[in-house]
Amino acid sequence: xxxxxxxxxxxxxxxxxxxxxxxxxxxxxxxxxxxxxxxxxxxxxxxxxxxxxxxxxxxxxxxxxxxxxxxxxxxxxxxxxxxxxxxxxxxxxxxxxxxxxxxxxxxxxxx
Amino acid sequence: xxxxxxxxxxxxxxxxxxxxxxxxxxxxxxxxxxxxxxxxxxxxxxxxxxxxxxxxxxxxxxxxxxxxxxxxxxxxxxxxxxxxxxxxxxxxxxxxxxxxxxxxxxxxxxx
Numbered sequence: 214x215x216x217x218x219x220x221x222x223x224x225x226x227x228x229x230x231x232x233x234x235x236x237x238x239x240x241x242x243x244x245x246x247x248x249x250x251x252x253x254x255x256x257x258x259x260x261x262x263x264x265x266x267x268x269x270x271x272x273x274x275x276x277x278x279x280x281x282x283x284x285x286x287x288x289x290x291x292x293x294x295x296x297x298x299x300x301x302x303x304x305x306x307x308x309x310x311x312x313x314x315x316x317x318x319x320x321x322x323x324x
Numbered sequence: 325x326x327x328x329x330x331x332x333x334x335x336x337x338x339x340x341x342x343x344x345x346x347x348x349x350x351x352x353x354x355x356x357x358x359x360x361x362x363x364x365x366x367x368x369x370x371x372x373x374x375x376x377x378x379x380x381x382x383x384x385x386x387x388x389x390x391x392x393x394x395x396x397x398x399x400x401x402x403x404x405x406x407x408x409x410x411x412x413x414x415x416x417x418x419x420x421x422x423x424x425x426x427x428x429x430x431x432x433x434x435x
Binding site: 214218219229306318320 | 325420431433
């Protein structure tokens with residue numbers, strides 16, 4: 214049985230800014246309020262997670278994560294409104310495209 | 325300016341059988357009538373082109389290319405009817421999905 218597969222991403226001036234892994238990382242920052250926790254959840258080192266976010270910010274030319282150092286407590290991080298909007302938009306975009314994928318495949322391959 | 329990107333492929337029992345490069349290789353075989361010429365056009369060695377086709381045939385469980393040895397002349401190759409149908413279907417599928425990509429992106433990202 215043939216099955217269609219799809220990889221989706223968004224570029225800014227030819228550089229990748231949003232894709233499945235990146236959006237999941239942003240979402241994890243938003244949900245945990247901590248870059249350390251988000252990195253753990255994604256199975257990334259802190260350094261690598263931070264590098265990915267800086268890369269996205271640089272390629273997009275906009276801030277995505279705001280971090281504060283907590284006095285005695287661990288620092289906290291949260292998404293900027295722009296990042297929240299991008300995560301929500303990418304999710305919608307992905308769902309719609311997955312839906313289209315099944316529909317178009319069925320029509321074209323009579324599957 | 326944000327721009328959407330798409331990679332599309334088709335699997336059979338979890339193994340890739342059709343994708344941009346593979347379909348272009350099949351099309352080149354059909355157009356040139358020669359695996360040697362098709363490999364050249366795709367910038368692949370004969371060995372590598374033949375390997376890709378065998379891999380597709382194995383994963384799909386169907387013959388895609390028929391080759392004949394020509395006496396004094398070079399051997400000729402052509403697509404099986406199944407391969408011709410798959411190339412045409414993948415092309416249609418790709419065009420439709422690229423169209424959907426632009427449409428959905430515009431709607432979701434107000435781009």
